[in-house]
Amino acid sequence: MKKNLFFILFLVPLVFQVHAQQDKARIKAVFDEALTSYESYSNLKWLCENTAGRICGTPEAAAAVEYTYQLMLEMDLDTVWKQECMVRNWKRGRPELSKIVSGVYGTTEVPVCALGLSIGTGESGISARLIEVMDFKELEKMKDDIPGRIVFFNRPMDQKRIATFSAYGGAANQRTSGPALAAKYGAVACVVRSLSSESDDYPHTGVTRFDPDGRQIPAFAISTNGADLLSAQLKSDPDIRLWLMSTCQTYPDVPSYNVIGEILGTEFPDEIITIGGHLDAWDIGEGAHDDGGGCMQAIEVLRLFDATGIRPKHTIRAVMFMDEEVAQRGGKAYADAAIEKGEKHIAAMESDRGVLTPRSVTIGTDPVRFEKALQWENLFKPYDLKIVKGGGGVDISPLRKVNPDLVYLGMLPDAQRYFRFHHSAFDTFEQVDRREMQMGAAAMAALVYLYDKYGL
């Protein structure tokens, strides 16, 4: 009994304290290494400059596959491989054109771009009168007037929301589902206000989804300034027409790849922690924040482990997912392969919210385990990071089919400026700051280090 008491009163706290000191030092070493290294940032520069336009199915995407494959081969990981998946193959064709044609205001060019998976208008384009709506309810009310018209969805992202991802979520359905609904009601084309947090001239693309058996129409994004102009002219001259031209087209599926690199676990090599980003990016930008930076952070976590001498107990994989933007085939292929091989996946993380200063690390699990994770709070405080509840992500969520008990790990960046770049030509390497990006990678590595060491 005395021995037990001694154990509980002195040895347990002592062991706990020694561990805490060790963890504190390890995590500091990870941040130190991240903040003094230029490797990941330089690699992102190369990716942005040489594979811009890498939407799945393009030679640029193939180049990005090869580049990250070579990058990880050079890292002396235990295994590096490509995992085949068939991907959608949509091509934008020539740059789109659009003009507002008004008897009152004359003709005005406005910046537009086709939405991903949209059909084209053909070379001569489509010209029609417009119906402006803010949401699906309004669309439904006006459905008798829609045949032959262009539907113009003009609901802005709510700039008042502090959480910009929530503002995005509040406006995104008009892009993803609006065109299909407009087509159902007889519209000849659809134009959607760009999902941007700012008033500017960049159109922001993104996928739109049609029922393969339903009617399809050409669908476009218009810049926020263009949408404001169009709306203002429509108000005083309801007879204005919009002329839209696009030559985009979907071709048969083609093979592409996820690119995977792993460090085998020293104690539980069969238990896998996945860290992902997606390699494809919208074709009109460089995909620096979305999501070249996320890919580089995933690889950087492995490099940080190696550079600071962390030998993980579990197998840690960096996965460059393909085709997140269009049909999420890479994420599905990765989960399917896991099921087929009987792999045991215990946790997964993805970075796909911009490579900006991290504000929190996130944990998605049951309340009991989340509570346990809060023990790590002090370890994150020196980096001004909180631990908050979080969810999965497009690419890793299919892994819950492999293991319903899978823990989602994550990192939430400060996203105030994220929706200026997102899916637009403005998403370039110049918009990435090295320290912000490296702080994110270090936060990810620190969380994976703790989860690998202690579990939950």
Next chain:
Amino acid sequence: MKKNLFFILFLVPLVFQVHAQQDKARIKAVFDEALTSYESYSNLKWLCENTAGRICGTPEAAAAVEYTYQLMLEMDLDTVWKQECMVRNWKRGRPELSKIVSGVYGTTEVPVCALGLSIGTGESGISARLIEVMDFKELEKMKDDIPGRIVFFNRPMDQKRIATFSAYGGAANQRTSGPALAAKYGAVACVVRSLSSESDDYPHTGVTRFDPDGRQIPAFAISTNGADLLSAQLKSDPDIRLWLMSTCQTYPDVPSYNVIGEILGTEFPDEIITIGGHLDAWDIGEGAHDDGGGCMQAIEVLRLFDATGIRPKHTIRAVMFMDEEVAQRGGKAYADAAIEKGEKHIAAMESDRGVLTPRSVTIGTDPVRFEKALQWENLFKPYDLKIVKGGGGVDISPLRKVNPDLVYLGMLPDAQRYFRFHHSAFDTFEQVDRREMQMGAAAMAALVYLYDKYGL
């Protein structure tokens, strides 16, 4: 007695709750207005594009004075005026030149710029062998070798520090005092590694101070990449020379102005809360973050009060301080005028740490009053803002001479990327994000609103 108990148990909490609800709504209105407005951001664009180079004593600084004066006149404030102060008048002259001259490596141009208040080299420049040191201790040890040489201070900002301002503080004395010390020991010129958090090609200027009665020598900043190259060549070829050319010169002091706009308090018009930024900026950039953005935030606080119907009890002033960068004459003139007029200053705030996403609001006062301020914590939580202890700033600190009990209010932005721009040609309007800037202004307005209403 019963009545008192009723009052304490029910009415006080009720009143408190009603106030809390009111404050919550007010602060939300302030953030809403800030996040949906483009006025302040557009004004910053104008300032950057039309008054770039506005170090004190220049026509550009005079244009900035006139611009912000007109801006505030149009705002329908109670009073807008210019407050004269004599300022230093240092001019850079022609762009500086520098070459490393080595018998082994040949001649290599490196990016340099003169430090503020430095003397020039004359048209033919200065060429000499170098002594590289990391700090003043090393300099002291090598003092016998210094006569006739160029002293090269090469201590980097510590990239490992999470708080970038602390990393800046850890390296800044080699710029502010290093050249004077080198001159004392007989150096012919001094070159200082740029105070930048990154490896790049931008030289970062800033003031250096010589004893007016002591020996003065030409002093330069060299880009971090340039410093690394110079250091590497020096190591293998100690005989290399550096050639430096600058034509900068200090002219007699000239008059300039602080620009001040105020809203008179409804209850205590004689008690003043000052909100400041500095209008002057280093001549090689646009001074977007340092500190055009801070000036615009100070003005924006007044606009936000007006737009959301806040009538302050105390007088609130936006002050555009002149000459922060060189001799801080504006801050001193403002405090001197306050003493002369017997003004009562109760609190002051300045924004001079970049217009980036705010992480905290700060309060600088005694522990008792700070503890009281923590009652406001819940009001800042929706904006992911903490309340932390903070200090004054170069421009407002002289006000403690007016009132030793003055409360410092403040706002701490996420400064991970700040020292890429700071004092360099990279500090341009393009590096400013509207939402980040407006979040900062709203945080400042919210804190001033609470302090004005409740005091501490």
